């Protein structure tokens with residue numbers, strides 16, 4: 381590649397006005413791909429597609445060379461912030477650094493190049509991987525079995541609520557309400573509604589935990605269950621969890637654990653031991669799949685023994701001796717989990733099975749499978765002790781920031797937090813006019829991603845900071861110093877105007893946060 385050529389091409393395209401779209405770069409006849417000849421004879425269009433279904437004009441796609449395409453996306457990537465670039469303390473999102481070894485494994489052709497419809501006998505390694513991951517996640521959560529079909533956290537929530545519904549229906553009970561604390565993630569009430577239940581909100585008490593009296597008052601036999609997360613969305617551990625579990629179980633309800641962020645409890649405490657019946661996990665938050673920007677996720681749902689029969693199917697299973705004995709395997713199961721080679725169908729050690737009272741499929745095929753390969757790699761690389769250290773360090777880092785920043789920001793719940801700390805800019809705003817949003821925008825100028833702002837809703841001017849275990853003490857120092865500098869500057873003369881001008885160093889400044897939602901632009905005309 382000639383550097384001079386690259387500069388000559390890209391310099392005029394990198395102006396301040398922004399990157400052209402691929403359509404603006406398009407020149408007829410250019411392309412970025414070459415198809416190999418396969419030896420498969422050509423079929424005429426007439427034989428393949430009925431004439432009424434055939435396109436009449438060319439497909440309106442951009443035509444660009446590979447060189448221009450790579451330059452386009454590389455330039456765009458330089459205008460972005462990412463977990464690979466620096467600290468990304470976006471609370472409740474666990475934007476932590478994802479080890480590259482996980483991508484290396486997920487890219488292995490034997491994993492990436494497999495068709496999801498391949499017969500079980502030819503994908504024994506894949507099935508072994510999923511079964512082993514299921515066992516590992518059950519060990520982490522204290523549950524009996526899991527489904528990997530849900531493609532993200534919210535899809536896992538809906539699956540969990542459908543399981544809850546199926547369970548109550550199997551007992552010939554109709555229960556309409558699901559309890560949710562007022563600090564909950566916004567997807568929880570949305571999933572409850574989508575699952576056909578009604579939301580009953582339970583208020584938090586002064587310590588930021590579930591108000592036990594309000595909970596008891598809300599409980600009756602119309603309650604299908606409660607959705608909680610522990611640590612809760614304020615980053616605080618629900619100390620009354622055992623009493624909550626008893627109270628909900630007493631009226632026949634189930635406990636759902638929103639395990640989107642497992643960073644605080646990995647290897648330390650298990651939802652199953654706290655009394656939960658259903659848990660969803662976000663593998664794309666805790667277990668090493670990059671996320672944000674709509675990339676693929678996985679929201680497996682793990683359940684206790686009494687719900688296993690309702691899980692979506694088909695699910696990968698280790699075959700019992702009756703169903704096909706592990707020819708060449710060892711009867712004691714040692715060596716299991718190593719990819720078995722495709723043998724004759726009778727020799728398969730893993731297969732598919734649909735539970736007796738399954739709620740059916742919640743995803744075509746088997747979920748976002750390569751996310752599962754990353755998760756198992758992450759678990760194997762860390763081991764049980766390593767996962768526990770992840771949790772310990774995530775909690776330590778959040779508490780370090782809580783103590784350090786208590787002098788510059790409000791700490792609404794000033795007691796040990798878990799993997800994230802909720803700060804607030806309420807006093808700063810009263811004193812200087814500088815709001816949580818301004819702090820977030822200024823932080824971008826300091827080379828950090830912004831924290832989550834104005835969430836949880838129960839905290840005024842909330843700044844929710846999740847440093848994660850992957851940041852070093854030096855990075856935490858730099859982040860804390862940036863936070864402190866922003867607060868100090870707000871107190872100076874002209875501080876408010878300066879704060880409103882931020883961010884001045886990013887490719888775009890302040891954007892209209894609501895316009896996209898208010899002014900919908902139809903992308904195509906649906907009229908015939």
Ligand SMILES: *Cc1c(COP(=O)(O)O)cnc(C)c1O
Pocket residue numbers: 472473532533534535565567568609638640641662677679
């Ligand atoms: C991220 C998150 C979710 C939703 O997960 P998605 O994968 O974005 O659907 C649910 N609950 C909590 C607490 C979360 O942080």
